[in-house]
Amino acid sequence: MADTIRLELRCNKNNAGSYNAHLFVNGKKKSDGGWEVHHGTCDAIGLLYAKIKKEYPSSNIQVKGLDKLCMDQILRS
Numbered sequence: 001m002a003d004t005i006r007l008e009l010r011c012n013k014n015n016a017g018s019y020n021a022h023l024f025v026n027g028k029k030k031s032d033g034g035w036e037v038h039h040g041t042c043d044a045i046g047l048l049y050a051k052i053k054k055e056y057p058s059s060n061i062q063v064k065g066l067d068k069l070c071m072d073q074i075l076r077s
Helices: 042-055 068-076
Strands: 007-013 019-025 036-040 061-064
Touching: 007 042, 019 042, 036 042, 042 061, 042 068
Parallel strands: 007 061
Antiparallel strands: 007 019, 019 036
């Protein structure tokens, strides 16, 4: 039986309007480089989302902590 992979992209918006985001795989932060955004724009989050989709094509990504405008922009791209 294949193991299921649970992906979460946890985001938060800083006071300055930029975003931080980290990828969590099965509840653990993916620590090897390139799976996070620090003080980035919504476009940077979108690039990270695309990278995750490329790496894990058959898994669903649960995105947490983004505002509706940014979430819509990511899902349209």
